[in-house]
Amino acid sequence: MSRRTKSRQAKVILLNDLRVARKLRDYREKLKRGITYNRRAIGKLYSTGMLFTKSGTRAGRDLLTAHEHLLRVVSLLDRMEHMGDVPAPQSEREVGAVFAELDTLLAQTETLNDRTGEVLSALKKD
Numbered sequence: 855m856s857r858r859t860k861s862r863q864a865k866v867i868l869l870n871d872l873r874v875a876r877k878l879r880d881y882r883e884k885l886k887r888g889i890t891y892n893r894r895a896i897g898k899l900y901s902t903g904m905l906f907t908k909s910g911t912r913a914g915r916d917l918l919t920a921h922e923h924l925l926r927v928v929s930l931l932d933r934m935e936h937m938g939d940v941p942a943p944q945s946e947r948e949v950g951a952v953f954a955e956l957d958t959l960l961a962q963t964e965t966l967n968d969r970t971g972e973v974l975s976a977l978k979k980d
Contacts, residue, residue: 874949878934881927881956888924888963892917895970904977913973920966923959930956 896905896917904910930952936942943949 874934877953878931881931881960884960885924885927885931888920888927888960888967891967892921892924895967895974898974898977902977904973909973909976913970916966916970920963920970923963923966927956927959927963930959 896914899905899910899914899917905914933942934949934952943952
């Protein structure tokens with residue numbers, strides 16, 4: 855009888871929390887790839903001396919701008935994971951706005967990296 859009277863606690867899984875966690879993990883992976891690409895590209899521009907040419911300087915500025923975008927992404931991700939100085943957004947609308955900004959920043963970074971990739975590919979042809 856005592857077994858029947860004991861209530862079992864059901865574990866509640868919030869799917870929205872899992873979706874947000876998965877998105878944040880995906881953004882962290884994109885961030886890591888972006889930072890790695892920027893380091894390699896700036897190293898390549900510097901080591902080949904191309905950084906000191908007109909097109910290399912432009913590519914370096916693009917990489918710097920991309921790096922600034924990535925730093926903003928770090929700040930937003932920390933905020934979303936409750937690790938930042940600013941409290942994490944609470945409403946679904948606020949969370950959506952942060953994710954939209956993350957997408958925009960990463961898209962702009964990708965565009966800048968693509969331009970730099972064109973300069974680096976021209977370097978390989980020479």
